[in-house]
Amino acid sequence: MTRILRIATRKSPLALWQSEHVAAALRAAHPDLQVELVPMSTRGDEVLDRSLAAIGGKGLFLKELELAMQRGDADCAVHSLKDVPMELEPGFALPAILARADYADAFISNTHDGIQSLPEGAVVGTSSLRRQAQLRALRPDLRLRDLRGNVNTRLAKLDAGDYDAIVLACAGLQRLGFEARIRRRLVAPDWLPAPAQGAVAVECRDDDPATTSLFAALDHAETRRCVEAERAMNRALHGSCHVPVAALATLDGTGLRLDGLVGSAADGRLVRAGAQGDAPDALGRQVAAQLLEQGAGDLLGL
Numbered sequence: 001m002t003r004i005l006r007i008a009t010r011k012s013p014l015a016l017w018q019s020e021h022v023a024a025a026l027r028a029a030h031p032d033l034q035v036e037l038v039p040m041s042t043r044g045d046e047v048l049d050r051s052l053a054a055i056g057g058k059g060l061f062l063k064e065l066e067l068a069m070q071r072g073d074a075d076c077a078v079h080s081l082k083d084v085p086m087e088l089e090p091g092f093a094l095p096a097i098l099a100r101a102d103y104a105d106a107f108i109s110n111t112h113d114g115i116q117s118l119p120e121g122a123v124v125g126t127s128s129l130r131r132q133a134q135l136r137a138l139r140p141d142l143r144l145r146d147l148r149g150n151v152n153t154r155l156a157k158l159d160a161g162d163y164d165a166i167v168l169a170c171a172g173l174q175r176l177g178f179e180a181r182i183r184r185r186l187v188a189p190d191w192l193p194a195p196a197q198g199a200v201a202v203e204c205r206d207d208d209p210a211t212t213s214l215f216a217a218l219d220h221a222e223t224r225r226c227v228e229a230e231r232a233m234n235r236a237l238h239g240s241c242h243v244p245v246a247a248l249a250t251l252d253g254t255g256l257r258l259d260g261l262v263g264s265a266a267d268g269r270l271v272r273a274g275a276q277g278d279a280p281d282a283l284g285r286q287v288a289a290q291l292l293e294q295g296a297g298d299l300l301g302l
């Protein structure tokens with residue numbers, strides 16, 4: 001009998017793209033498997049009039065999908081890993097982390113080439129405290145305005161003239177065919193992405209070995225090592241995707257390198273740290289300790 005595997009997914013164009021991407025990889029790895037999407041709405045999608053930081057609560061984009069898995073209405077869920085809380089809900093696991101796409105943030109504008117060439121007092125749209133802190137550090141004069149909604153909505157608000165520029169993740173833009181809108185990739189040393197940005201993860205119940213085993217073929221070991229280091233750093237800072245914490249781990253012949261920063265969205269103060277190592281978890285905790293030594297706790301209100 002062919003097994004049917006149901007993937008719970010949010011309904012945004014990006015979430016659907018990512019879930020289709022996972023479905024295609026699953027079908028390729030398991031030709032007999034019948035894969036279906038179960039599109040659902042989450043609280044993070046529905047509450048658009050307040051910033052995510054203001055709504056608070058972890059896992060705003062996950063809860064409804066997890067309930068569907070617990071009810072047995074879906075076997076797994078697909079997420080942008082950067083939206084997944086550092087501590088998973090008990091009873092769940094991440095059986096696959098797919099190969100990372102572009103990790104960088106993108107500067108997007110119809111009129112300007114980069115952050116430094118924006119005119120004095122220009123209006124930049126982003127609701128991310130991490131992006132706000134880094135913008136303030138580079139350009140204290142900018143006027144930062146909230147910008148919520150899915151990628152397509154945010155681009156439409158830029159085009160409507162509400163902002164001089166906005167900042168979005170390159171990965172989402174590339175996945176949705178908007179690569180041409182990227183005016184500049186924002187990269188180190190000036191700029192770091194969110195922990196796990198650009199990585200897609202599959203979540204399932206941890207008591208479901210039949211589903212878990214299907215995903216072994218999709219897991220990308222190098223990406224997993226990098227995002228584990230980034231998430232371990234954020235976890236040690238008690239971070240979520242709604243705090244001004246940025247991190248990027250890279251792998252080369254000599255091992256892992258992790259760079260992190262913590263900032264203040266209010267005044268643009270930033271503290272930075274970086275180290276090399278082999279064990280992702282220990283490296284993440286080491287860089288977090290260095291950040292705390294330099295005063296990150298004050299910036300995070302710890």
Ligand SMILES: NCc1[nH]cc(CCC(=O)O)c1CC(=O)O
Pocket residue numbers: 080081082083151167168169170171172196197198199200
């Ligand atoms: N918080 C929203 C979110 N979650 C994941 C992505 C796309 C990038 C990714 O896969 O990491 C985005 C949009 C954005 O930040 O521009």
